[in-house]
Amino acid sequence: MTKNKKIGLVTLALISVGAIFVLLFRPLLVSIAVAAMLGLLIAPGVDYMEQKRIPRSLATFLCLSLAGLIAMALIGGFVPSAVDQVSYMLGRGPDVFSSMYSSVTTQLNSFLRSLGFSSREVSTIAGSKAQILSNLLGRVESGLVGIWTTSAIVLGGFVDAALVPFFAFFLVKDRDLLHRLFLKILPEDVADVFDGVLLSTADALRAVLRGQLILIVVDSCLYVVLMTSLAVDGGIVLGVAAGLCRLVPYLDAITALSLGAISIVMHDGGLSLWAGLGVGVLGIQILDGLYLTPRLVGGRAGLHPAVVIGTVLAFGKVFGIWGVIFAIPVAATFKALLGELLPHYLSSGIYSSAGRQSSAAPFSWRAHRRLLSRINPMGRRWTTRGQ
Numbered sequence: 001m002t003k004n005k006k007i008g009l010v011t012l013a014l015i016s017v018g019a020i021f022v023l024l025f026r027p028l029l030v031s032i033a034v035a036a037m038l039g040l041l042i043a044p045g046v047d048y049m050e051q052k053r054i055p056r057s058l059a060t061f062l063c064l065s066l067a068g069l070i071a072m073a074l075i076g077g078f079v080p081s082a083v084d085q086v087s088y089m090l091g092r093g094p095d096v097f098s099s100m101y102s103s104v105t106t107q108l109n110s111f112l113r114s115l116g117f118s119s120r121e122v123s124t125i126a127g128s129k130a131q132i133l134s135n136l137l138g139r140v141e142s143g144l145v146g147i148w149t150t151s152a153i154v155l156g157g158f159v160d161a162a163l164v165p166f167f168a169f170f171l172v173k174d175r176d177l178l179h180r181l182f183l184k185i186l187p188e189d190v191a192d193v194f195d196g197v198l199l200s201t202a203d204a205l206r207a208v209l210r211g212q213l214i215l216i217v218v219d220s221c222l223y224v225v226l227m228t229s230l231a232v233d234g235g236i237v238l239g240v241a242a243g244l245c246r247l248v249p250y251l252d253a254i255t256a257l258s259l260g261a262i263s264i265v266m267h268d269g270g271l272s273l274w275a276g277l278g279v280g281v282l283g284i285q286i287l288d289g290l291y292l293t294p295r296l297v298g299g300r301a302g303l304h305p306a307v308v309i310g311t312v313l314a315f316g317k318v319f320g321i322w323g324v325i326f327a328i329p330v331a332a333t334f335k336a337l338l339g340e341l342l343p344h345y346l347s348s349g350i351y352s353s354a355g356r357q358s359s360a361a362p363f364s365w366r367a368h369r370r371l372l373s374r375i376n377p378m379g380r381r382w383t384t385r386g387q
Contacts, residue, residue: 035167204336226280
């Protein structure tokens with residue numbers, strides 16, 4: 001059996017084992033996935049502390065404790081302010097909406113009369129608007145009730161969250177042991193290939209996670225500065241909420257514009273605030289696309305915006321909120337695996353027209369780049385915005 005065929009068989013075997021693992025540990029899958037991503041992020045710190053002769057178990061515990069303290073500080077500082085801001089909007093929203101509706105209705109009725117409509121026709125149109133508004137408010141109310149009834153499920157997620165540091169501790173602490181066990185079960189002549197695939201995939205996934213985290217922090221700070229400079233009430237909460245939406249390309253801009261517009265309307269802001277909000281969001285998008293993303297994330301972990309948006313929508317439709325969270329790491333992992341295994345496929349007899357290893361042309365990186373250009377028409381420009 002040729003080496004490339006053996007690589008293919010081992011790949012199928014690993015996929016099968018992975019599918020069985022997912023089925024068996026499905027209730028704990030989210031906790032394990034979050035723990036794996038957390039482990040990738042803290043692993044460099046643990047390795048550094050281990051080089052300073054600190055036991056790996058203690059180094060892992062210290063890094064996890066530091067990450068937990070940072071997360072608790074962020075949540076404790078953001079959640080109360082977010083609750084206050086949402087409560088204020090819900091309390092003031094009906095009055096603002098009623099005032100806006102009354103003003104718009106008066107102007108619209110005057111405009112209809114100027115066009116020659118009779119008072120009876122204007123009243124009929126106004127009644128239709130009221131019915132449409134009533135239906136809209138009914139749908140919004142039912143949606144809020146649905147969110148409230150599913151809060152128990154959200155709270156149940158905190159139970160799973162308690163397992164994350166437990167899994168992360170052992171994944172990081174016993175990383176080398178798990179690595180050696182993985183290589184031991186593989187055939188000797190292909191173990192080096194899959195070792196390279198594993199390390200490259202881990203590096204690419206770590207780059208994506210680190211880049212996304214840095215971009216979320218930087219964009220949150222920029223949106224906070226924008227909202228507070230415009231004197232928008234609750235600007236810190238709105239800016240952080242917009243920055244968190246940076247997980248999906250361009251959703252941060254949509255969120256910032258929407259939340260900023262709602263706040264401006266509730267406080268009767270002038271035209272200058274609307275202009276400042278639009279120009280500020282556009283400036284942040286330009287800075288993000290041209291400087292932040294290429295510098296902070298780099299080209300290695302880049303994903304095209306269309307790939308990111310499509311993956312997020314598809315995963316969100318199938319797996320819900322967890323699909324949205326894990327969509328980008330899964331896409332980055334698949335891209336890294338494809339980049340590592342594709343050269344072996346191109347040099348195999350399966351890819352050649354004769355279907356035999358002996359007649360297959362030797363592997364060429366030029367052919368490799370041509371095939372990648374078919375998959376991604378933008379060539380090397382995978383990364384401009386969606387990383």
